[in-house]
Amino acid sequence: xxxxxxxxxxxxxxxxxxxxxxxxxxxxxxxxxxxxxxxxxxxxxxxxxxxxxxxxxxxxxxxxxxxxxxxxxxxxxxxxxxxxxxxxxxxxxxxxxxxxxxxxxxxxxxxxxxxxxxxxxxxxxxxxxxxxxxxxxxxxxxxxxxxxxxxxxxxxxxxxxxxxxxxxxxxxxxxxxxxxxxxxxxxxxxxxxxxxxxxxxxxxxxxxxxxxxxxxxxxxxxxxxxxxxxxxxxxxxxxxxxxxxxxxxxxxxxxxxxxxxxxxxxxxxxxxxxxxxxxxxxxxxxxxxxxxxxxxxxxxxxxxxxxxxxxxxxxxxxxxxxxxxxxxxxxxxxxxxxxxxxxxxxxxxxxxxxxxxxxxxxxxxxxxxxxxxxxxxxxxxx
Numbered sequence: 001x002x003x004x005x006x007x008x009x010x011x012x013x014x015x016x017x018x019x020x021x022x023x024x025x026x027x028x029x030x031x032x033x034x035x036x037x038x039x040x041x042x043x044x045x046x047x048x049x050x051x052x053x054x055x056x057x058x059x060x061x062x063x064x065x066x067x068x069x070x071x072x073x074x075x076x077x078x079x080x081x082x083x084x085x086x087x088x089x090x091x092x093x094x095x096x097x098x099x100x101x102x103x104x105x106x107x108x109x110x111x112x113x114x115x116x117x118x119x120x121x122x123x124x125x126x127x128x129x130x131x132x133x134x135x136x137x138x139x140x141x142x143x144x145x146x147x148x149x150x151x152x153x154x155x156x157x158x159x160x161x162x163x164x165x166x167x168x169x170x171x172x173x174x175x176x177x178x179x180x181x182x183x184x185x186x187x188x189x190x191x192x193x194x195x196x197x198x199x200x201x202x203x204x205x206x207x208x209x210x211x212x213x214x215x216x217x218x219x220x221x222x223x224x225x226x227x228x229x230x231x232x233x234x235x236x237x238x239x240x241x242x243x244x245x246x247x248x249x250x251x252x253x254x255x256x257x258x259x260x261x262x263x264x265x266x267x268x269x270x271x272x273x274x275x276x277x278x279x280x281x282x283x284x285x286x287x288x289x290x291x292x293x294x295x296x297x298x299x300x301x302x303x304x305x306x307x308x309x310x311x312x313x314x315x316x317x318x319x320x321x322x323x324x325x326x327x328x329x330x331x332x333x334x335x336x337x338x339x340x341x342x343x344x345x346x347x348x349x350x351x352x353x354x355x356x357x358x359x360x361x362x363x364x365x366x367x368x369x370x371x372x373x374x375x376x377x378x379x380x381x382x
Contacts, residue, residue: 033369033379034096037222039158039172042088042100043147043211044117045182046355048175050086051079052118053141055104063335064119064352068315072345072358077335081119083315083345084358088115088175090365091378095173103150110157113172116147122186123179123207124200134186144179144211152218169219173378176212178226178290180204180265188241194261205268212276216283224368224378225273226288227266232258233294235313235326235353252298253310259295266291270375287375288368297349297360304363306349313353315341328353 042048046064058065070077073084079102080086089099092112100115101108108114120141122129129138142150159165183204187196212225231237232248232255243255266289273285301308310325315334318324332338334352342348349360356364367373 032381033094036379037095037097037171037173039111039113039168040088040092040095040097040100040175041113041151041172041220042115042117042175043121043144043151044088044175044177044179045121046081046117046119047178047181048086048088048115048117049079049081049102049119049121050088050100050115050117051102052104052115053120054079055102055106063333066335068341069335071341079119081355082351082358082361083341085361086358087361087365087368088117090362091173091175091369094365094369103147103154110154113158114151114154116142116150118142118147120182121147121179122182123204123211124183128203129186134190137190138182138186140182144176144207145214148211148214148218151215155218166219170221172220172222174215174220174223175288176215176223176225177208178228178288179208179211180228180269181231183207184228184231184261184265188237194257197261198264201265201268204265205272208269209272209276212273212285216276216280221282222284222286224286224288224374225269226290227269228262229290229294230254230259231262232256233298233311235311235316235328235350238311239319239323239326239328239353240330252295254295254298262291286368286378288364289373289375290364293364293367293373294349301349304349305346305359307347311350312348313350314345314348314357315339315352326353 054065064081065077065079067077068083070080071083092099097112100113101110103114103116118141120139122140122143125143125145126138126140129135155165159168183200184197187200215223233252237258238255247255247257249256270287273287277285297304297306312325313327316327317329317332317339318327319329345351345357346359348357351357364373369378371377
């Protein structure tokens with residue numbers, strides 16, 4: 001992969017996460033989360049990768065495997081694309097479970113599940129992109145169906161008989177995504193624009209649906225399926241794509257047409273989930289909202305303890321003078337020479353212009369668990 005191809009590939013790893021808040025009511029309900037599940041299974045991309053990409057060695061080009069990644073919680077890089085814990089980490093701790101090991105980890109205990117997410121993952125397989133002439137800009141280290149195969153390969157670690165597996169998975173939560181961010185990055189960073197990306201949407205939604213059906217067939221009975229975040233609010237897009245000031249929201253600084261695109265994806269995803277609920281009435285399928293929280297971060301930052309500012313990465317470097325405020329530079333990304341981290345990541349929701357801070361992920365996890373950032377809270381009040 002050449003320099004430009006590698007850069008585009010790593011940028012195509014983008015998949016974004018969002019944030020929600022949980023108030024006093026949620027705090028009073030937290031105890032009910034303990035013991036709710038005895039296992040977690042997580043599928044996804046760089047928003048949820050806990051180290052799968054680096055299990056067989058760290059690629060030299062991979063800045064996310066260097067400090068300041070991991071500085072806030074772990075004190076060292078772990079392969080997570082954040083300064084600390086991810087949504088899945090916060091969920092595990094709320095349930096009283098250990099942090100999920102990457103599924104590719106050697107000599108790990110999978111007694112409480114595994115994390116199959118890997119940086120660069122897509123809903124659709126690599127041949128799909130190659131058939132559309134996008135093989136050079138997609139860096140697919142493990143698409144959704146590939147991750148599900150990894151799950152099947154690990155089943156002997158969880159259970160040994162059909163009945164045992166049925167009981168084990170019945171007490172587990174499956175987190176499926178988000179998926180779609182990297183699928184859409186392929187046409188966007190290849191210069192096809194929003195109209196080109198829209199053409200991918202039906203296939204992306206179908207790919208996610210197929211993955212959900214495959215997991216249900218394996219025994220999943222409770223799952224949360226997150227949508228995508230508002231693409232137009234992230235510094236990587238604001239810096240890399242040619243967007244006029246007229247196309248941005250006056251209060252948020254986000255690009256309207258990109259946010260509309262993300263909203264449409266989520267609308268189609270929710271409609272698909274409704275169909276699956278009707279088809280599988282004994283399976284609980286929750287929609288996890290990433291979109292609304294990020295918008296709230298932009299419009300009501302003080303509600304979450306964030307500084308009021310236009311989209312800005314905590315860790316990065318200024319780019320051209322007109323885009324310096326985003327603190328994202330493709331030649332000096334977080335973890336690379338020339339980039340620095342802000343003094344207090346808890347005041348930022350965007351960590352590196354592509355992924356979120358630990359603080360942001362914590363808000364999302366709370367919002368999924370107790371509301372309001374899920375179409376039904378994972379933890380239902382009694």
